[in-house]
Every structure is written in C-alpha cells, then in structure tokens.
Amino acid sequence: MASAQILDGLRRLLPPDCLLTDAEDTRPFECDGLTLIRQQPLAVALPRTHEQLVQLLRFCHAHGLPVVPRGAGTGLAGSAVPHPQGLLLSMARFDRIISMDARSRTAVVQPGVRNLAISEAAKPHGLYYAPDPSSQIACSIGGNVAENSGGVHCLKYGLTLHNVLAVRALTSQGEEVHFGSGALDAPGLDLLALMIGSEGMLAVITQVTVRLMPLPRLARCIMASFADVEHAGNAVAALIAAGIIPAGLEMLDQQAAQLVEPFVNAGYDLDAAAILLCESDGTPEEVQDEILAMRAVLQGAGATRLQISDSEAQRLRFWSGRKNAFPAAGRAAPAYYCTDGTIPRRHIGRMLKAIQAMQQRYGLQCPNVFHAGDGNLHPLVLFDDGDPDSVARAEAFGAEILEESLRLGGSITGEHGVGMEKLNQMCTQFERGALDAFAGVKGAFDPAGILNPGKVIPTLHRCAEYGRVRVSGGQVPHPELPRF
Amino acid sequence: MDALLAEWTDRVRAASDRRQPLCIRAGGSKDFYGNAPRGEIFDPRGWQGVESYEPSELVITARAGTPLAQIESLLAAQRQMLAFEPPHFGPGATVGGCVAAGLSGPRRAAAGYTYGSLRDAVLGARLLDGQGRVLRFGGTVIKNVAGYDVSRLLAGSLGILGVLMDVSLKVLPMPAAERTLRFEMTEQQALEMLQQWGAQPLPLSASCWHENALWLRLSGAAPAVAASARMLGGEQIDIDAAAAFWHGVREQQHAWFAGESPLWRVSVPSAAQPLNVDAPQLIEWGGALRWLRGQRSADQIRERARQLGGHATLFRGGEGKSQVFTPLSAPLLAIHRRLKQEFDPAGIFNPGRLYAEL
Numbered sequence: 001m002a003s004a005q006i007l008d009g010l011r012r013l014l015p016p017d018c019l020l021t022d023a024e025d026t027r028p029f030e031c032d033g034l035t036l037i038r039q040q041p042l043a044v045a046l047p048r049t050h051e052q053l054v055q056l057l058r059f060c061h062a063h064g065l066p067v068v069p070r071g072a073g074t075g076l077a078g079s080a081v082p083h084p085q086g087l088l089l090s091m092a093r094f095d096r097i098i099s100m101d102a103r104s105r106t107a108v109v110q111p112g113v114r115n116l117a118i119s120e121a122a123k124p125h126g127l128y129y130a131p132d133p134s135s136q137i138a139c140s141i142g143g144n145v146a147e148n149s150g151g152v153h154c155l156k157y158g159l160t161l162h163n164v165l166a167v168r169a170l171t172s173q174g175e176e177v178h179f180g181s182g183a184l185d186a187p188g189l190d191l192l193a194l195m196i197g198s199e200g201m202l203a204v205i206t207q208v209t210v211r212l213m214p215l216p217r218l219a220r221c222i223m224a225s226f227a228d229v230e231h232a233g234n235a236v237a238a239l240i241a242a243g244i245i246p247a248g249l250e251m252l253d254q255q256a257a258q259l260v261e262p263f264v265n266a267g268y269d270l271d272a273a274a275i276l277l278c279e280s281d282g283t284p285e286e287v288q289d290e291i292l293a294m295r296a297v298l299q300g301a302g303a304t305r306l307q308i309s310d311s312e313a314q315r316l317r318f319w320s321g322r323k324n325a326f327p328a329a330g331r332a333a334p335a336y337y338c339t340d341g342t343i344p345r346r347h348i349g350r351m352l353k354a355i356q357a358m359q360q361r362y363g364l365q366c367p368n369v370f371h372a373g374d375g376n377l378h379p380l381v382l383f384d385d386g387d388p389d390s391v392a393r394a395e396a397f398g399a400e401i402l403e404e405s406l407r408l409g410g411s412i413t414g415e416h417g418v419g420m421e422k423l424n425q426m427c428t429q430f431e432r433g434a435l436d437a438f439a440g441v442k443g444a445f446d447p448a449g450i451l452n453p454g455k456v457i458p459t460l461h462r463c464a465e466y467g468r469v470r471v472s473g474g475q476v477p478h479p480e481l482p483r484f
Numbered sequence: 485m486d487a488l489l490a491e492w493t494d495r496v497r498a499a500s501d502r503r504q505p506l507c508i509r510a511g512g513s514k515d516f517y518g519n520a521p522r523g524e525i526f527d528p529r530g531w532q533g534v535e536s537y538e539p540s541e542l543v544i545t546a547r548a549g550t551p552l553a554q555i556e557s558l559l560a561a562q563r564q565m566l567a568f569e570p571p572h573f574g575p576g577a578t579v580g581g582c583v584a585a586g587l588s589g590p591r592r593a594a595a596g597y598t599y600g601s602l603r604d605a606v607l608g609a610r611l612l613d614g615q616g617r618v619l620r621f622g623g624t625v626i627k628n629v630a631g632y633d634v635s636r637l638l639a640g641s642l643g644i645l646g647v648l649m650d651v652s653l654k655v656l657p658m659p660a661a662e663r664t665l666r667f668e669m670t671e672q673q674a675l676e677m678l679q680q681w682g683a684q685p686l687p688l689s690a691s692c693w694h695e696n697a698l699w700l701r702l703s704g705a706a707p708a709v710a711a712s713a714r715m716l717g718g719e720q721i722d723i724d725a726a727a728a729f730w731h732g733v734r735e736q737q738h739a740w741f742a743g744e745s746p747l748w749r750v751s752v753p754s755a756a757q758p759l760n761v762d763a764p765q766l767i768e769w770g771g772a773l774r775w776l777r778g779q780r781s782a783d784q785i786r787e788r789a790r791q792l793g794g795h796a797t798l799f800r801g802g803e804g805k806s807q808v809f810t811p812l813s814a815p816l817l818a819i820h821r822r823l824k825q826e827f828d829p830a831g832i833f834n835p836g837r838l839y840a841e842l
Contacts, residue, residue, distance in 0.1 A: 101755065102683065103679050103683075103755040104679070104753045104754055104755035104756075105682060105683060105754075106753070125683070126683065126684075127683070147629065148629045148633075150627055154626070154627060155626070158600065158604065159627065161604070161633070161636075162600055162604050171815060175815045176815070177813070177815045177816055177819070178813070178816070181751070181793065181794055181795060182752070182753040182792075182793030182794060183751040183752050183753055183772055183793065183794035183795065184592065184593065184601065184751060184754075184769060184772045184773070185601070185640075185751050186751075186795060187795050187797070187809045187810040187811075187812065188809065188812050188816060188820060188838065188839070189637055189640070189641055189644075189645075189820055189823065189838070190586075190603055190636060190637055190639060190640055190641075191637070191816070191819060191820075193603060193633045193636035193637055193639075194632050194633055194634070194636075194637055196633065197629045197632070197633055198632055202632075214682075214683055214684055214685040215685070216685055217685055237540035237541075238540070240539075240540045240541075240542060240657075241539055241540040243563055243564075243657035243658070243660070244657070245656065245657065282685060282687075282704075282705075282708060283685060283686075283687075283708050283711060283712070285705065285707035285708045285710075285711045286687075286704060286705045286707070286708035288707065289705040289706070289707050289708070290705060342625045342626075342627050342628055343625065344538070344541050344624070344625060345540060345541060346538070346540060346541065371627070374625075374626050374627045375625055375626070375627075376627045409623075409624060409625075410623070410625050410628075411623050411625055411627075411628040411629075411630050412630050413628070413629050413630050414625070414627035414628060414629065415627055415629060416629070417629055418629075418630055418631070422630070426630065426631065429630050429631075430620070430630075430631060431619075431620065433617040433618070433619050434619045434620055434621060434631070434634075435631075436617075437613075437617070437619050437621075437634065437826065437827070438631050438632055438634075440823075440826030440827070441632050441634065441823065441826065442632075443822065443826070444819050444822035444823045444825075444826055445819055445822075447822070456631065456632075457631075
C-alpha cells in the first residue's frame, strides 16, 4: 500500500491530536538519546487509549507496517530510532500509576510513567523503586523494561530484571499477553526474562508491575583517592573479595574529576588519578559496621586520601559530580558520545590505561565515570559534531572500546542496549548460531517481524562487511530466512 | 571436550532425524518434578567440572554435569554461596539439573538485599540445541544486555529447549551472621506480621509458618542481626537446630513433608489472603509460597490461586500427572510452541515434561 493510503488509514484510527505526519512535527522523534543516528518516520502515533493501541497494531500488522515503540526517548543506543517506512509509536500518554500496594510492596504502572515518579509516589509508604538510571527524572518505566536499565545501585539491588514482577503487553497482532505474575514466579518458560531488555522487538508493553523496597534508614559514602587507576581497580576487587557489597561503587578518573569539579564544587581531589565513591546503606548498625570494613579495605588497597560523609548534605555533594558528569561533558565539548562496555572488575585498571592510549590515537579526550562495582564503563568521548572527521573518530573510538571490552571477557553493553549503535559489535560478541537463535526468538513473538525491525540483530551481510562472519563448513544456516 | 561434544552432537542430530525423544537426566534427583519423563536417557554427567571461579568477580562457571554439592563447597571455602539456596532433592543433584528445574530455596524472598531467584543469578549459558547447534548466550559479567536474555529463559525450562552444557552463575558473600527466631502465631497473624516486617528495612532472609508457629531467619552484619532480633522478640533458636530446620524445609525432609499425600505448590502475591482451604499448609517466602497437602481438585486450587493473582503446581504425587503446571493462555502457548520449534524443531528434548504440547 502506498504511504498516502497508509496515512489515510491511520487518520481513520486516531483523532488528529494523536497523529503527527508533517516533517516539522515528527522531527523531535527522529532520534533518541543517541543523537548520532537520525531518521524521519512515516508518522508518529501518540495514542491515549488501550483500544486505539490495539487497533493501531492490528492495522500495522495487516499492512506489514514497521512499528517502533518509544518511551521517553532517553535511550543511548538508538533502540527507538524510527523506521523510515514505519510508525513511531509513542507510549508517553500512558502515564498513570494504576495502583500502589504498600502491603505487598508492589506498584502497577503504565509504561509511560517516569522512573522517578514511582519512587516519589512510594515515598509516603517508606518504599522506593530501586533501579535508578542517570536519566531517572525523564526516562519511563516502559523504556527501562525494554532496555533492562541499571543505575548506580545495581550491584546490591539489581537491574530492572530483578525488580519487575510482571509485564502486560500486546503482541504485534494486537493480542494481549501477560508475562510473569503478581507472585514471585509464573508457569511455563520465563518469557518475562526475554521481554526485559528486548528493546521493543518482541511485544508492546502496556503495563508493568514493579517490586518496591523499604527505604534504607541511613546511607553514608566514602570518597577515596588513588594515585594510580590500577590501584583503584584493585580496591574494587578487594572490597568484593572481602565480602562487601556496597550500595554504590562508582569511579571517576582524573579527567572526569577535573571536568566536573568547577561545575559542582564537590571537593574532589584533583591530584588523584582516580576517585572511588563507595556507599553503604541500611540500618544505622549495618552502615556503621560496613563503613568501618570498607575503610579498612580501601586503606589496605593504597587509598591516598579518604573522606567519610558525616551528613546527608555531604553525601549528596560527594555524588554531585558523578551525577552531573554528563551535563559537564556537554559543557566542555560541542558533543559527547557515551558508550557502555562491561568488563570483569579485575581488568578495570588495564582498560582505563587502554582508553588513555586510544585518546592519543584518535586525538579526542575521553573522561571516564562509571559503575566500577559492576565493571560497567561509561567512557565519555568528547568530540565536535560539526566536524565530520571528529564524528568519525568518535564513533571509531567508541567501537574500539567495545571491542576491547570483549577482548577482556566482557560485554558490549551493560545497561544501554544494542539498538542500532552496537550492531557491528554484536557480530564479534556472538557467533552466527546465537544471532540466528535471536532471530528465531523474535520470530516466536512477532512472526510478521514488524516490531522494531533492524535493531539488535545484525544481518549476515552486515557482519560480513564488518569482517566478523563465522560460517562453519562454508554453509550459511537458513539462507532462505530474511535477516533484519 | 571435542570428542564428547562430537558424540553428543551426533546423538542429538540422529535423534532429531529419527524423532527419537531424549530424556535429559543426570542424578535423577528431580525425576518427580514436572509431567512424567519419557524418552531415551541422555546423561550429561560426562561433562563435569568448574570452568572458572574468581571470587572477586562474584561468578562461577561450571559444566552442567558438575555435582551441585561440589560447587557449594568450593564457594563455601571462599565464604561465598549460591544466594538462591537451591534445593538438591537428593545426593545426585547437578548444577545443570538445578538450573533446568529453576527452583529456589528459602532465601529467594529475602528482603532488602537482592538475593533473588535462581533465574536472577543466571549470567550466561551454553546450550546444545535440537538443531545440533552449540549456542552461547549471556556471559560472565553481572551487567550484560547484549541480545535477548536466552540464558535466563533456560532457567526452569525443564530441558525442553536443549542440553545445557555450561552455566555461569552470580554468587554472593555469605552473611556474616545469621539468627533464627520462632513465634507462636496463627496463619492470619503470621501473614499480617510478615507484611508489616517486610515493609521495614529488616535483614529477613527466610520465613516459614506451619502448625501455628512462624520461623524467621535474619542474615547480615552481626550488629544489624542482633539489633533486629532484639526488636522482633520471639524465641531464639539454637544455631544447629536452626540450620537443620532450614535445611529440612529446603530439601522437604522436614516432617511436614512426610507421607505420600500429594503436595501442591501455590505461588501467590505475598500479601494475598489466606487460601482458606481445609488442608495442612506450610507457608514460605514471606507469604508468597504456600504448600498444601492432600488429594484435591486441580481446577479448584488453580481457580483459587488465580483469584489471588498466582498459580498452582502439583509438585509431588497425585494421580495421572497429566498436567502438573497451570495451563497457559492461548497467546502464551503459541509463543512457547514457536520457541520450542526454534530450538528443538523435531521435538526430541524432554517432550511433555513442561506441557503436553511442547
């Protein structure tokens, strides 16, 4: 069907204030948080009701129209980049907290509810929602489920996966499906595990049941300086080996500290090669005990300076630089590119030294702020988005960091997702058989292949161009299958 | 390895060609679980051993045929543990069977701290599927969102998608201190108190109510455990008696589980009302797991569980055993079928063990 006819069909399904078709109106939706990749969709739908959503999906399914679901558009991997011949489906208007049950410590919310809004609503009950991605003011829970988002407290409190009990969704055919349950498990295969982190490719999320946690009575933070990034990396491993699971364990390298300090006046030690922020939370007795244990380990690992927060204001000041690293990067350069490799903790020092060497080679700066406790890096490559050569170098720099993460036994993404950004590196991380199996999993949920096509699973052709095709015995499995 | 893998791959391909059902079975400790096993035995115990264990990385990677007890003692030597406290259900339990069954023990519902379920702890896996493909999913790092989370799909899959070869599991430090308290309480009182306590930042790591007594376990830093125990009151249980009690609950060797009467596992939201069925009951996981004894109508139990927002499984015993798990909705079953088709197109692995249609 021609696009004009498709648009007519969509206009019949949705009231005018729920459909955008002019380029100037759809432009705000042309990218997500990864601004390097932009694409105009055929149209943007902003449905208000469940019935509109069902009708839309049925229509798209009947006409083979690609559908790209979008939450708040804060994702950093291009998972919500529109499809040029498809519909961008914004879930922003499904923004209601349906119920908050303090007794069972759960909340049922629509996908467009902001992450932080859940914790705000739970606070009067002494509860909160633990995963706290840095975009938590803006990002939506539907997007969090799609990306399996993390945050600074993952080591102790888990990812989205560990804090979501159930998801309701519509299949690409507009059928309602329930994954998980109100209980701690559900019958059958664990499809909820597949849904979480599926980047909008398996089904459209319409409702999420999250687990809430009691607010800790107290939190305190240690800020420790190290003269060498290797020492700081070793301190991270030593804390874990000592049986401590900090509530947060974050690292800033010297460049990052120097970048943010003028911005926030957190009191960072600008002579340190690396700064560790190490937090304990719980009952006052637990915190007291754990802070003493952490201090001993950090001192033993060669910390050159050590400060323990003695008030909530001071604790928040320690964190202010970590939390404001992205805006500070935005101020220091015309643009920055944040990527997301994960490595075994024991290689943190080695990785940071490798990134230092890459800075020379690419002629770009790259301060590092990251979730050290999870081994999850967030290098911030600073570049000039007005200079195509600088853009190309930034992309190559980011790609090399991901390849290095794999060489060290890690993963190309800890919490941002693959999207369009990391399609090439998927060819390195997985053998073709596993990529084919991913395609099979997608087909099991979405046989027509209309949900967010072209993301996460690289085509055989793409991997061949990237030089990473692994074919056994000269035979490509399933040559007849379409690859998205 | 190569020789063994070649042998296994040949056997799987041959079985697929002949549509010969294979029953993946190691120590047989969980033969009772799920619908009746059928097919030619495929014993994965030829593939044993720990591939890697680095305590500071909080992860262990082991071959599926490795005895679970061996893994637990290796971890214990480093004061670490499988935080989901898996039941063995017999001396022959292997880590592969443990993951395939997907069952977690008393610590699963621990408050505050994320101990979580077996599925939560799975970080990566290698699978030999029905197409003879050896597929590696996930990895060995704690945060990894590259590709769909197929390794966690294998947790609790009862072997219907293929032969699990290796698995990487997240481990956690053992708590510095543990203490068990006992309270005389009715079911209603226990369910109420479990909700009240669960909403507070207390280091609760297990609970069990039966025969008008609630047992609570506290785990964590010694001062926190001591302060919480003082606040909660109750009778303090001697450390050895407590360990024996929780072991008995986990392994279902406690006297409550004795006898041949069918055992139902009813999984509901923790705050759900009492089941109100006239049957002996044992309640775990802060109210979220309710065990029932007796010959009962599956439809009635499942309807009651559904009303409360959960589901019911005929865990042990019972006649016929045609359908031990709660049936799936039509759209969910369709997805299950297509997943089975992708990984096991000839339908050879553990047919019917999870659902008759798979």
